[in-house]
Amino acid sequence: MSPEPVLVTGSDYREWLGQLKTRFGQVQLKAAVAVNRALLQFYWELGADIVAKQQAYAWGSGFLDQLSADLMRDFPDVKGFSPRNLKYIRQWRLFWQGQAIGQHAVAQLQSLPWGHNLAILAKCKQSEEALYYVGAALQYGWSRSVLIHQMESDLWQREGRAITNFAQTLPAAQSDLAAQVLKDPYVFDFLSLTPEHSERELETTLVAHITQFLLELGAGFAYIGRQVPLQVGERDFFLDLLFYHTRLHCYVVVELKTVDFEPEFAGKLNFYLKAVDEQLRGEGDQPTIGLLLCKSKDRLVAEYALSDIQKPMGLSTYTLSHTLPEALRGQLPSIEQLERELGLDAGADEAAQAGKAEP
Template sequence: MQQLVALIPWGHNVRILDTVKDQTERLWYVQQTIQHGWSRNILVHQIESQLYHRQGKATTNFKHTLPQPQSELAQQLLKDPYTFDFLNLGEDFLERDLERALINHIRDFLIELGVGFGYLGSQYHLEVGGEDFYLDLFFYHARLHCYIVIDLKIEEFKPEHSGKMNFYVSAVDDLLRQPDDQPTIGMILCKSKNKVIAEYSLRDMHKPIGVSVYQLQDILPEALQGNLPTIEQLEAELETVSIIDNINGISGSDGKRK
């Protein structure tokens, strides 16, 4: 531990010691900082988002569909849940809205995905059997040496989602994968999931697929929102303050005009 902490800046060490109490978890953040070259701000973000407890937690079938050590490395690179706290979409949004928001915040999105993801495009076009199909998000991973297809869902995971992803992964393997590439991986990002249903859905799939959930920025409860002032009330309050300041500016303490 002493040898490792000497390899990162003192400010990083202070942050880890102040915010992480478990010794094993501390060592993990030190190792990750060394491996990925995290800045202090990124380190703090990863600690606050509980990365240690999310890493490698996705529901997958990698043990049965990928060879070692590829399966273990792929498992450790996927998280559950993913934290998209840099987005503010409100309550009613479509899958297309989520996709656009992630692309508009691509730097934050790539940081949350982790090191090694190279963005190739959104609504990536594939032609299969004379018909057009579009991948929500398409990546290539430098460490895994494989394509990664991400399908976004604004609902709870359903068994049919894995069938659709199996089709996408098969198509990418046939149309785009080169001899030096490892098998393509599919990742389904849902609003929520039943882990048992996800495990059953992936059990007999022959393509490597993972299922994770995402969390958006916290929204204030309706009860609290009702107690907050409206924009019109805030504007009226600011206008009143401005008028008072102007009066004080032209009058002295004796009330006479300066």
């Protein structure tokens, strides 16, 4: 009789096994990326061939049907040779063929999944916009659904459009990056609020949908809390929303206003930024940045108001894609009920904030 196998259960084996699984996962990922890049390079060259053959021989649309049938006869399991996909390949190459893009841009296109490329092709009309989304999708690792959401919300048109005083209050490198982080307007299409919603309602529902809120804010924002308490002298003050930005390496205070911008809002936020810098900012943190989110603004008034403010801040507006009719208000749970159900009451936030270690 053969001896019974001895099971290895020691910590050294488990640690090595974990490392082995991690390494194999990395190999699988690298292989998938390499396969995708090779496939997209083939599509790129195939698209060029299709365009060139049709121009040289005046082959009509039936050419793609015949090509599809001939290729699928030898490669029946390859979905990429369907007539529909061959048309997409031709359209993809034609779109970029007339653009002045370099090899780096082509390499970026070939690094994105094919579904991402098709989504960009369907949504973008000009190369500058398309290249923006190609680069952003690669940089932030967007899924196709996130990419489509960002394109449908016109992120390209909104990014870096907030009114700020960063050029006067931050070093050049930090100023440029901070300005690019903010956008105008912010689109809260994941909220359903009445047209007369209060600041508390807006704040509560944003936190209740924190995942979508962080997606709209953009990469790098880490949520810390709402109604964060600060004591100055004998008085207590509360920040609407507090974030930390991992790329800017600074706190970001967000103040919500459901009315038109007024100059005094900037003065109050300036006070909050001073308090955060004094009480929360740690060694290695950059100066705290403020963001005023208002229902609307007069641009000239906003620029005047921010011009003499000493602390870095930006001003943006927000939009709601859909609002609830007033008649439905009484049929919905109150803000207090929502807060209790979600655990978002001020007491819970204060307790969580008190237990949070400073970075």
